[in-house]
Amino acid sequence: MHPLVLSAALLSLAAMILLGIAVRSMVVRRALVQRIGTVSSVASRKSLPAQAMVRWQWGLDPEVPVLLERLGWRSPRQRVLFLGAQMVVPVVCLTLLGVRWLTGAGGISVTLLVFASGLGYLVPKRWLCAAVKQRQERLAVEVSTMLPLLRMLFEVGMTVEQALRVLVREATEILPELTSELRLVLARVDAGLELGPELRAMAHLLDVDELTNCTGILEQLIRQGGGALASLLALKKLLDDRRATTLQEKVSKMSAKMSAVMVGCMFPALLIVLAGPGFIAVFRALGEMGK
Numbered sequence: 001m002h003p004l005v006l007s008a009a010l011l012s013l014a015a016m017i018l019l020g021i022a023v024r025s026m027v028v029r030r031a032l033v034q035r036i037g038t039v040s041s042v043a044s045r046k047s048l049p050a051q052a053m054v055r056w057q058w059g060l061d062p063e064v065p066v067l068l069e070r071l072g073w074r075s076p077r078q079r080v081l082f083l084g085a086q087m088v089v090p091v092v093c094l095t096l097l098g099v100r101w102l103t104g105a106g107g108i109s110v111t112l113l114v115f116a117s118g119l120g121y122l123v124p125k126r127w128l129c130a131a132v133k134q135r136q137e138r139l140a141v142e143v144s145t146m147l148p149l150l151r152m153l154f155e156v157g158m159t160v161e162q163a164l165r166v167l168v169r170e171a172t173e174i175l176p177e178l179t180s181e182l183r184l185v186l187a188r189v190d191a192g193l194e195l196g197p198e199l200r201a202m203a204h205l206l207d208v209d210e211l212t213n214c215t216g217i218l219e220q221l222i223r224q225g226g227g228a229l230a231s232l233l234a235l236k237k238l239l240d241d242r243r244a245t246t247l248q249e250k251v252s253k254m255s256a257k258m259s260a261v262m263v264g265c266m267f268p269a270l271l272i273v274l275a276g277p278g279f280i281a282v283f284r285a286l287g288e289m290g291k
């Protein structure tokens with residue numbers, strides 16, 4: 001057997017072994033959590049990024065667990081799925097190169113193998129970063145939608161916790177991303193934790209500026225019991241102005257791109273229509289002079 005094919009087979013075997021170890025560790029940890037109880041497991045989630053780095057440092061860089069948390073992939077099955085993809089994709093790339101070499105294609109070197117394996121390792125992480133960025137954009141849009149709803153609920157006399165529970169129960173279709181995060185926060189509150197620190201931890205984990213500002217105002221409401229409705233209104237106006245500015249920037253960039261498209265596609269056709277008869281007449285006159 002060729003060394004390249006043998007190395008690809010060994011890498012595939014190593015990936016399967018590591019995946020099996022990850023699945024077994026997830027099953028053992030779930031059984032341990034069930035034996036200890038849900039309260040201790042919920043309380044231990046206050047430092048999710050740090051604990052995730054400890055659990056996954058054997059197979060992933062420290063940034064990946066935080067990105068998985070921001071994407072909402074918190075179940076062991078989803079984490080193992082991403083880990084398997086990050087291990088299998090480089091092996092698939094190496095296997096394809098091995099098959100290409102066996103079919104007689106040349107130009108395969110050690111540098112190409114290293115580049116293919118590195119590219120296969122980075123592709124899942126690049127996809128993860130793009131998915132996290134899209135989710136953060138959706139969260140920013142949902143925060144601007146949530147602020148008027150919170151103001152209406154506060155004006156009828158509800159507390160912060162009651163308003164958040166109403167949003168989680170009634171606004172799932174309007175705020176799908178925010179309600180999924182708030183549901184976890186309220187579950188930890190039901191387990192005995194304080195609402196303010198949990199909201200702050202959620203905003204720190206998701207890393208969305210609009211959500212961080214909103215949770216700061218909610219913490220002020222929790223401490224003072226009122227007097228922050230004007231801050232919510234000011235934050236809503238600020239977010240609307242920011243969205244309007246962002247849309248203006250996108251429109252400006254789009255107009256510049258459309259100008260480039262017009263110059264590249266329409267200008268040649270316009271030149272042919274307008275200057276074509278003149279050029280034809282000039283060529284015809286030059287032809288008659290040659291006779």
